[in-house]
Structures are given as structure tokens and as C-alpha cells.
Amino acid sequence: MAAIAAKDEQAAPSGRKGGPLPLLALPLGWMLVFYLIPLALLLVHAFWSVDYLTIDRTFTLENIKAVFTVAPYPAVLIRTLLMAAAVTLTDIAIAFPISWWLAKKVTSHRELLLMLVVFPLWSSYLVRAFAWKTILGTNGILNSFLQTTGITSEPISAFLYSKTGMYITFCHVWLPFMILPLYTILDRLPDTLLEASGDLGGNGWKTFLRVILPLSLPGLLAGSVSVFSLTMGDYITPSLIGGSPGTELIGGIVADQFGVANNWPLGAALILPILAIVIGLLLVANRFGALGRDER
Amino acid sequence: MSNRDRTAELMALEPDEATQLYRSGRFTRRDMAKFFAAIGLTSALGPTLARSGVSAADDLTMIIWEGYSDEKYSLPFEEANDAKVDATFAGTGDEMFAAMQGSGGSTYDMVSASSDLPRRLYDADLLMEIDPAKLTNYNDLYPQFQKPPYITFEDKLYGVNFAWGPTIMLYDPEQITTAPTSWKAMLDEANTGKIATWNYPLQIAQYALLLDPKPENPFELTDEQLAQVKDLLIQQRPLVRKYWDLGGEVAELFMAKEIAIADGWPYITQQIMAESGSIAEVSPEEGVTGWSDSWCISKNAANPELALKWADWMIGPEGQAGIMEVMNYSITNKKVIETLDEARRAALRMTNVEEDYARIHMWQFIPAYDKWVQVWQEATAS
Numbered sequence: 001m002a003a004i005a006a007k008d009e010q011a012a013p014s015g016r017k018g019g020p021l022p023l024l025a026l027p028l029g030w031m032l033v034f035y036l037i038p039l040a041l042l043l044v045h046a047f048w049s050v051d052y053l054t055i056d057r058t059f060t061l062e063n064i065k066a067v068f069t070v071a072p073y074p075a076v077l078i079r080t081l082l083m084a085a086a087v088t089l090t091d092i093a094i095a096f097p098i099s100w101w102l103a104k105k106v107t108s109h110r111e112l113l114l115m116l117v118v119f120p121l122w123s124s125y126l127v128r129a130f131a132w133k134t135i136l137g138t139n140g141i142l143n144s145f146l147q148t149t150g151i152t153s154e155p156i157s158a159f160l161y162s163k164t165g166m167y168i169t170f171c172h173v174w175l176p177f178m179i180l181p182l183y184t185i186l187d188r189l190p191d192t193l194l195e196a197s198g199d200l201g202g203n204g205w206k207t208f209l210r211v212i213l214p215l216s217l218p219g220l221l222a223g224s225v226s227v228f229s230l231t232m233g234d235y236i237t238p239s240l241i242g243g244s245p246g247t248e249l250i251g252g253i254v255a256d257q258f259g260v261a262n263n264w265p266l267g268a269a270l271i272l273p274i275l276a277i278v279i280g281l282l283l284v285a286n287r288f289g290a291l292g293r294d295e296r
Numbered sequence: 297m298s299n300r301d302r303t304a305e306l307m308a309l310e311p312d313e314a315t316q317l318y319r320s321g322r323f324t325r326r327d328m329a330k331f332f333a334a335i336g337l338t339s340a341l342g343p344t345l346a347r348s349g350v351s352a353a354d355d356l357t358m359i360i361w362e363g364y365s366d367e368k369y370s371l372p373f374e375e376a377n378d379a380k381v382d383a384t385f386a387g388t389g390d391e392m393f394a395a396m397q398g399s400g401g402s403t404y405d406m407v408s409a410s411s412d413l414p415r416r417l418y419d420a421d422l423l424m425e426i427d428p429a430k431l432t433n434y435n436d437l438y439p440q441f442q443k444p445p446y447i448t449f450e451d452k453l454y455g456v457n458f459a460w461g462p463t464i465m466l467y468d469p470e471q472i473t474t475a476p477t478s479w480k481a482m483l484d485e486a487n488t489g490k491i492a493t494w495n496y497p498l499q500i501a502q503y504a505l506l507l508d509p510k511p512e513n514p515f516e517l518t519d520e521q522l523a524q525v526k527d528l529l530i531q532q533r534p535l536v537r538k539y540w541d542l543g544g545e546v547a548e549l550f551m552a553k554e555i556a557i558a559d560g561w562p563y564i565t566q567q568i569m570a571e572s573g574s575i576a577e578v579s580p581e582e583g584v585t586g587w588s589d590s591w592c593i594s595k596n597a598a599n600p601e602l603a604l605k606w607a608d609w610m611i612g613p614e615g616q617a618g619i620m621e622v623m624n625y626s627i628t629n630k631k632v633i634e635t636l637d638e639a640r641r642a643a644l645r646m647t648n649v650e651e652d653y654a655r656i657h658m659w660q661f662i663p664a665y666d667k668w669v670q671v672w673q674e675a676t677a678s
Contacts, residue, residue, distance in 0.1 A: 050666075052419070053397070053419055053420045070670075070674075071674045072673060072678035076677060137552055138553060157489055157537070160554070161538050239541065243495075243539055243540070243541075244538055245533040245536050245539075245676065246533075248676075252677075253677065256673070258394065258398075260391055260394060261390065262393060262394045263669075
């Protein structure tokens, strides 16, 4: 995606009179009215408190303090970060070879193969999470397979309603978000650079570390930001595939504060660390050109 | 007047005439919607109209416990009233409250509030007073369900009590061969990884029944008693397979043999039996908590008249028969109960309604509810 944006920038003659401002006014206005202002309204709640049924609008830092001191919030926050990190790293490990193969090795039917990568996104996210339920269940497809092949004698119940199950589901549902930016950037990587590296005596591993990896960093970061933040904020998979002790993620806690406990101030305060982390990641990604700045 | 005649009449109007009639009150919002539909503006104004609570058909929107809009009784109602029942299921009363308050009561015409909820809805100024004279079946209710304290505020009625029942213990006799008799089975290590319990802070009351000494009213707990229940819940944690959110989920968990024991409602038993699954009910010796459900109408309901009709329908013979058959719950209409034979009454826990009802610790409003939420989250989500 980063590369596509960069391409457009190059193609468009820059410095045209009038600039893009009139064109941008509508989307910017839309963002402001329907996204930024509501978000700000929501976030100020973090500094208020709830008094039975009404919101007490006196400034307080109690909610922020609670996020970091009151059980279960700190533990859940850490668990969420670890889960998001594990899913991101796994998706990188899976997506890199796939993207490389798609970009450099496939000679025919590449569009079809790319379509297959995107294909799962056509179905609802809920459907995919439910599908994993039938796969991971005690009498599910995975356990039946393991038992008929004799790998295990008893069904393993730890696949479903567990962190393992959530991890597997997350890795699968967010994978396209990692493959697509990586593919885009690898597709644009000139083969001549790889040949040059080989000519200069770099073996495969060295070429990967010194040439491919640095050049694919923007795609890698763009994908990572997507996968990481999607995992951080999700509450559907934890409720469908998790739901057992020790599987609650911060998204679920936030949803509960708004939809169940009716404690908007605490819910808003719980959003702050998530938002801070995601913004931090975006800044880092931006620093390395993942958001479309072309530094060549 | 039939629907089509009215539409034809509306079509003869000019838009500004219609607006005037609407302002003067001779033109209902429903008429307005029909009018716009007739002049072909529905698609253009659709989203705006929907948001302001006006819809093309006579839509009755409700946020309810699973099953309370079953086709068995909603279809005949829809046909009789040329209406459409549009229901959203909530997993907890808290969810109903949040949904009602979040929209200022304009998204849902009505809510199936259990005995703990109307107080909160009333305090948040979300409920419409109900005139019993408009309910044709009202006088057939047992006196205790006509004006019970949980739906009566300042001597005014704010709900129509139509069903009640206990939260019982369910188990799979294929997996647990000796019938458990106590809630302790939900904390028994022998059932490790085979337990599901309802993800609802109100369930603290159910586990409070295990305390020694047993609190007189499990809904009025001291801080010390709350802490003791928290210890029980923490002790239970490693044994739990799933904290369940919707009743359908429990049925699914039992059918897939993911669990062997859970707390649940008679409706869940009914669902599993309908699929010929293996299930049995126990009413534990420590006693049970339970609910008494009423139809409450939102103060800002788009269709208050229709909502009232639905409430009346649900305490009438057809609605009450449906609740018994589909939900497996106890009912409130005395006349209907008196037509049942002894066996049916016993099966539905209504041999002696006054006594059977009094035996259940009915959910009630909890003033320090945020404390309960905090304890529950800390014990289950850590």
C-alpha cells in the first residue's frame, strides 16, 4: 500500500495550482465531524467519573490510576500486548515466504493466487472465527484428525476456549493484512539488487539480512502495525474462542465497560493506553517510511 | 381502515399539508413514514427516518432475553396487528440497560426487564408509565404479579410481569453419572475443565448461597461477604471451561460435550432436549436465584401503543402458552395456570404459585452494583 501511494505521488505532476485542498475538504470534514470530535468527546470521559446513573464531570485521575493499579486491568493489558506481539511475529514469519514466493517465484496465475490471499476477507470476520470453533473443538476437525492418525489418543480440549485457540485464530484472520503490504514492497524490489549482492559475494542469508530485509522494512512495518492494532482492539475472538479464565483481552474489558457496566469513564481510560501504543507504533512506522513517504 | 386505503388517502396530500397535519397531531409518525413511502422518498430519507424512530412498517423494536420473541407467539401477533417484531438479544440485564441508556431509549420500544432492572431504568428516566386499564388480560394475573414492587414506583405501574423462573444447575448425565445436589459441584475439582458459568456479576448472589453462614438475602451482601464470594470464584477459576454469555451458547457447549455442568435456565434444557441431547436439571439444596420478567416500555418509544399491545398479548392465553411451551418458564396469568393439569403445573414449578415463587431468591436491584461488577471482573478476567 505504501508503495502504491508512493507511485501515485511520482506520477502526479507536483506543484499544480490550487493544490489538493478543495478535494480534501470533504474527507477531512467528514473525519473531523464523525471521527475526531466523537473520539475526543469519548476520551474526555476518562477524566470524569460515574455516579450511579449520571456522569460526574469533575476532573479526576482516578480512572487512569485504576487502569494501571486495579486488578484485573494491568494483567489484562500486559496479556493483550504479549498476544499482539506474538501474533505479529508469527504473521511476519508466515507472510514473508508467501509474499516472496508470490512476488518473485510465481510465473503464472499470480492474480489468481493473490485473489486467494484476499479471498477470506470477503467473508465476515465472525464467520471465520466461528469456523475456527468447529475446527478447534473437543470433537472438532483438528482433534478428529489427530485421533484418527493416532498422534493423540484422547481429544485435546486446550485448543478451544484458550489462549492457544485465540492465537491460532488471530494469526489466521489477520494474515492477509501482513501479506498484502509485504507483497507490494517485494514486488517492487529490483532483481538486479539481488544479483549485485550475489556478485559481490553475499550468500543467500547475507543478501536477505543486508538487502531484502532493510528494503522491505516499510511493508513489514505497515503490516505489523495493522496486525498488532487489530489484535490489540479485538473482542470478538476472545469471546468466541477464549471466554475461559485467563483469556480476556483489553478489548473485551473496554466493551464491557461501555456495554455492560455502563462505566464510560473507566472504559475511556482503558482506551488511552491502547491508543498511545498504536500511535507510538504509527510514529515508528512513519519514521521508516511505512506510511508512504518515499525517501529514494 | 385498511392499510391500503390509508395510504391512498395519504398520497392525495401535498407534502406541506402532511407536515402540517403531523404538527397538529392528527397525523402520526407512522402516517408520516407511510406518506414518505408513498411519494417515493423512503430510499432518500430512509436512514434519517430510521434513526428518528420512524419506520415504514409498524416495527416493534425490543431488546430482550433470548427466546422472548419466538415465532410461536410473535408471528400470530404480527399477523393480527400488521406489525413486525424486531428483537435484539441481550446476554445480561446490564447490556439491556446500557443499550437503553446509550440511545436515550429511542432505539428500542421495549425491554424484557428482569426484577433487578426496572428500578435502574426508572431512575434513568427511561420508562413509560403503563395504564393497566388498557391491558385486557391484566385482571387475569395473580394479584402478586399485578403490581409487584420491582415495577411499581411512586405507586405507578411501569411494567407488565409475564414470566418467571429459577437459575438452576444443568448437567450431562452421560458425563456425570451421580446427580449432583449442591452448587458445590460447580467448584468440584472432579469437574475440572467441564464447568461453564454465566458471565454476569449478578451471579455473585448464586455463589453467595454457598457461604457459611448463608446470607439471609443473597442480594444484600456486606463487603466481607462479597470478599468471601470472590475467594470462591477465584477458587473456581482454574476449573472453568467457559464463562458463557448467551443461553444458546450453553446448549451448544453441552451438545458438543465441551462441558458437563453449568448454571442455566429451563429454556436451555428445553433447547437441548429439542435436539435430543443429554441433559438433566437440578435445583440445588442451597436454594436458587431467579428472575421475574416484565415488559417495560421506553419513554421515547416510537410505537408505544403497539408495545402495550405486545405486553397485553404476552400475558394473554396465546402468549402465556408460548412462554410455557417454548421457554419452559413459569407464567403469571392465573386463568391460564388454572387450565393446566397437576403434572404440567409441577413440571413448570407452579404447583402452588405463591409458595413456589417465594422459594426463589428473585433478582433485585443492587444499590452498590459497581462493586459487584468490580469483584466479578477481578475474579473472572484476571
